[in-house]
Amino acid sequence: VPLDRLDSLPTWLLNRSSARGHRLLTEALAEAGARGYHYRALAALEEQGPASQATLGRLAELDRSDVVATLAELEANGLVARAPDPDDARRRIVTLTAAGRRRLKRLDGVVASVQEELLAPLSAAERAELIRLLGRIAGR
Amino acid sequence: VPLDRLDSLPTWLLNRSSARGHRLLTEALAEAGARGYHYRALAALEEQGPASQATLGRLAELDRSDVVATLAELEANGLVARAPDPDDARRRIVTLTAAGRRRLKRLDGVVASVQEELLAPLSAAERAELIRLLGRIAGR
């Protein structure tokens, strides 16, 4: 970075690193035919089991307006199924299909290789330390 | 984070940390009546001296279309002055005014206190280590 003031400024370095990671991830997922929202939604479904769209949106931290389109796309590709909740007619229960589970496994691999690429300059110990330090400042 | 898959994922932690830093910075600068672009432009001017708008944009990593509005705002507040380059009529030379220098000093303080707030959970040694690790993966 050409500006002295910025090149060891934490907020700046975080922005650069995050942008680079985000770019790598978006590109890698796009190559696999997915976007971040799809991965997060599939992961939430696998970890928490079938859930209403609203619950799923909260778990995967999707905006309520984006949940609809995201799940519709996943359903169109046969990765999830949506059915009305017999106990509460407002809800639609979303479940992961076998194809969805396989897709998630594949995307897990894509995501892992992006981490590898992003952290390539660091040793295993340094990677662990970075994760620890980021966890302390990430908030939430 | 409610999802196991994400809570120690570097790209995810970087996004959270970066977003938190960005929010703190934007808010603190707004309270001081500035935005990130203003700070970067003023800093570039102080570090590199008077420069054309295009050069300044490259130094401060502003988009070419945003340079105009940013500098117009700074000029309206008397923080920079713009004058035609006598040697090249395409260029407008931008210089930092005394008021601009004072404002930059004040914003440096604002930016520093944001770093302090963001990194509050870390010791001095941890902060240095984080900066070092981020520098290695930030790219550019």
Next chain:
DNA sequence: CCTATTTCAGTGTTACTGAGATCG
């Protein structure tokens, strides 16, 4: 009545793209 869910349409933000005018 009030709250929760699902959905759609529109807004706001922030970066960027395209193109024109000027000039070396």
Next chain:
DNA sequence: CCGATCTCAGTATCACTGAAATAG
């Protein structure tokens, strides 16, 4: 004619807001 500079207008993106319909 090519390339750089400055400028404006318009677009793309992404998260979000408002509001409506439905139901507990």
